[in-house]
Amino acid sequence: MxxxxxxxxxxxxxxxxxxxxxxxxxxxxxxxxxxxxxxxxxxxxxxxxxxxxxxxxxxxxxxxxxxxxxxxxxxxxxxxxxxxxxxxxxxxxxxxxxxxxxxxxxxxxxxxxxxxxxxxxxxxxxxxxxxxxxxxxxxxxxxxxxxxxxxxxxxxxxxxxxxxxxxxxxxxxxxxxxxxxxxxxxxxxxxxxxxxxxxxxxxxxxxxxxxxxxxxxxxxxxxxxxxxxxxxxxxxxxxxxxxxxxxxxxxxxxxxxxxxxxxxxxxxxxxxxxxxxxxxxxxxxxxxxxxxxxxxxxxxxxxxxxxxxxxxxxxxxxxxxxxxxxxxxxxxxxxxxxxxxxxxxxxxxxxxxMTVEAAEALADLQKRRSTLSRSARKPRRIDEAEEDDDEGAGTSGGMGPAGGSGTASAQGTSGGAGGVRRSSRLKRLSKGTASKSEAQEEEREVEERTGERFERTPNQLTSLFIVVRTSEGHATAPMLFLHHDDLGSSLSSRSSSDDAFDDHAYPSPSRSAADLTPDDRELSSSVPSASVYALSPPIDPPVVLLDTLLYNSASTQVYGSSTTGLAVKLVEMGDEAEEELIREAEVYEDIQRSAGDSSAFLVPFYGLFSAFSGEMALLTGLGEPVEDWSPYKSDIIHLVSRLHSAGYTHGDLASRNIVKTSAGLRLVDLGRATRADREEMEWEMTELKAVLEGQKEEIEY
Incomplete structure (x- = not known):
């Protein structure tokens, strides 16, 4: 050679x-x-x-x-x-x-x-x-x-x-x-x-x-x-x-x-x-x-x-x-x-x-699936609420504990989407076996007996919605997501009652199937969905159009929805990122329970949702990443201080995780946040200040 x-x-x-x-x-x-x-x-x-x-x-x-x-x-x-x-x-x-x-x-x-x-x-x-x-x-x-x-x-x-x-x-x-x-x-x-x-x-x-x-x-x-x-x-x-x-x-x-x-x-x-x-x-x-x-x-x-x-x-x-x-x-x-x-x-x-026969057979398989264990949810006590709760009052309805009207804090959790305990009647409501009046009565009894109240938010999510991705240059097949705690119960009963599907309140602005354009309606009806067949009576969930890809890795994608103001983090069940996503949801819920002013330093959290096909979605408010921190040094320090006061270090402070919203700067992505002692919080703050002063390029966790 x-x-x-x-x-x-x-x-x-x-x-x-x-x-x-x-x-x-x-x-x-x-x-x-x-x-x-x-x-x-x-x-x-x-x-x-x-x-x-x-x-x-x-x-x-x-x-x-x-x-x-x-x-x-x-x-x-x-x-x-x-x-x-x-x-x-x-x-x-x-x-x-x-x-x-x-x-x-x-x-x-x-x-x-x-x-x-x-x-x-x-x-x-x-x-x-x-x-x-x-x-x-x-x-x-x-x-x-x-x-x-x-x-x-x-x-x-x-x-x-x-x-x-x-x-x-x-x-x-x-x-x-x-x-x-x-x-x-x-x-x-x-x-x-x-x-x-x-x-x-x-x-x-x-x-x-x-x-x-x-x-x-x-x-x-x-x-x-x-x-x-x-x-x-x-x-x-x-x-x-x-x-x-x-x-x-x-x-x-x-x-x-x-x-x-x-x-x-x-x-x-x-x-x-x-x-x-x-x-x-x-x-x-x-x-x-x-x-x-x-x-x-x-x-x-x-x-x-x-x-x-x-x-x-x-x-x-x-x-x-x-x-x-x-x-x-x-x-x-x-x-x-x-x-x-x-x-x-x-x-x-x-x-x-998929035919109706195939969809119903798939629903039976899904009903027998092993469900993921979730930590117990605790309601927030009245004495932990902000003094200005009454300023965020609004009317809410739909599946979950927010059935009917009630006083809501601006940062309250929504429709079972975070930090809210579900009573037995509320669970029966989600299955279509209890009326909304029963659920409201149950809420009042709990509040009077324990001094605890269920949080509601004017812009709460329903317990189910349809996702359509558009950011890859085409509108994808619709995918139905249910609140993670409701995924199994939605298949366990096929009630003829309409109560469980009335009066949904969605993030504003929102779109229901009735609001779709002719092209969108053709899209959402073109492929039968096993989950739609499994839910009875027929439903008209909101459609969330994901029009911007914010972050992508082999296991995680984060999309933005400009029409709803939502950020949607998607992972597949069984992937390594699944446990981190569940932990992130639990951190959001814990902070919402323990820190009455969490909306002052975190984006809104709407809950953890699952699709029957095995995809999971964590929904939060949408913001614009702050690439240049120099004009906001004191604001960023204040945000992180508030997180530390809630007992957590962030674990991944980077430009993509501090966003600008209509309410000001907020923290996002708590997937690596952990309960921390004073020494760990002081270390993260010292590192952050070094980055803000230009002494380091990034925090080395």
Missing amino acids: EDPAQSSQALSASLEPADSADATRIQLDEIRRQLGIPVPEFILDLQGKRRKSSDARRRLHACDFNGQKGAIPLSVVRLDPNLNVPAVIGASVEDLVVRLEAQHASIGSLRQRCLEPLAVGITYTHELNLELNLLSATGTATLSVLEALRPGETWRVEHDTDIGLPLVEADLVCRPVGKLWLGAVTEVKGWPDDEFEELHAYATAMDAFPVLATYVKDKKTQCVYWSESESRWLPAPPHLRTMVQISAIISSRIIVSKSQSQKPDGEPFEPKIVLPVMTGTRIFFVAGLVEYINSLPYSRLAISPIYSLNHRPLRSVLTGIALYHVDTDTLAVPPSLDSALVCGSTISAAAVQ
Whole structure:
């Protein structure tokens, strides 16, 4: 094999001719050579270890397939079995090189990093090991070529764990800096050849996806599909789960690409994504498109034949796929891979819509689920209330303890949404087995007997609402959330009484189903919801449109709703962030009980809610993050002092967690707040003052 150092010296020497056309040709020849280097042979060696199940590395959530992050999986077709996809992609890259050569186009410098092949045989034992090997053998060399072909851009290859977008994770991403949503993505499986071929056979035998759903059991999300032949929900087999993940990876990137593209107005960007799915020795490709039906996104896939990966020029394949998916039309997708041409199917959206029978069967599964334990809620005592409580008086109604009118403090909890004890009659009210007058009588009896009163707020949330995300560039499928304590009880009774659903009071301004635009009404009725079928009588909950993504990580998203003034933090049950979210809700509730003036230093807290599919939502007031603290030094110190007086340190004081509201500056995000002693509070205050005085950039917790 040629010595890499000698190759680099020869290339450098050859770039000295005065003729720029000759220099361009020589560089392009070197690009051809680099792209043509085959990948080494990868050898799976389990070393006597038992391999984990195929889908063990990545949990599948409802948001991946219900129109939230990824589109609703719909159809699968097969590409021409005689098609050689790697050769087709390689030919299109060669056409680009020829065109640049003919135009004497300006070519960037070709960095000599990891450009030569590694050892002939590379051993791996699991997916992560294989990813690292592929990154070393192909990824960095591909970046060098892409930067040469696209002067002025810097490219990265990385593991897709958290790239700052609400996307379904792939295994490797090759992308330009500043455009996280472009480039090539790959799905890597550390499987034996026979199992990988079983997956491919399963995929090519599919015509349509089944109806899919999730529910939570023992704090873990269970993915199930509806069996038409057996008329019941069955656990999704591993190969189906993998196909859903593939659909979600492709569709989530298409959706975000369309919304984030910087092409001028009037020039719509139609993303072209070809996903390589590979082991160390086998590879197939999936093309996909997103089709909108009744305002909801559905994905259609096309599956290529399976090929041997060993000794193929994978660098050329990744380069072509990356250039297909940039928004400057650098490289046209060949017609044989154009998703608009090859993904068509006669399968309609009705094939994946849930029937009433399936919804009722899912409700029965959800009713039997193991519920999360919650700490006891204590009512706030009258003598702990602010002296100006009467100034916040208002009328409230709806499910929970706030049924009827009553005096409310401006910072009181709402509709069972925080720090309020539910009596037996109030619980029966939430199930539709007690009247509102009984609940009001129960409240009065408790207040007279104990001196404790139930808090109410004029802008309280009802115990249920619908969320529609719009921040990814499309309106997603509606998702129904119920107050976390009501999730189980809502399924345990099917009363005909309308009492439990009358007189809702929502955050202002709010929207009910009757207020929706025609497009929104079509959206909210286009997909049957198991939770709506499970609730009787029919309901008309408010709709919260999440139009701004405020924060995103692999496990947590925070959205803003400008129409309701709410911030909504979303996590999946079973994720690591779940316990932190529950703890945050408990901290808010404890402070609301113990600190009568919590609204003077915290954003309003409206409660912890859950969806039947396993997603949890914590609702607070919305504010604008304060990036520059210098004009507000004394105000920030005052806020933190008030939190300390309530017995807590914040644990994550940063610019995103101090927000400006109509009432002034407030603290948000108590997920890391803890009960603290005086020494811990003094330490946090000292660190905060050091940051405010410019002595430190941030508090190092």
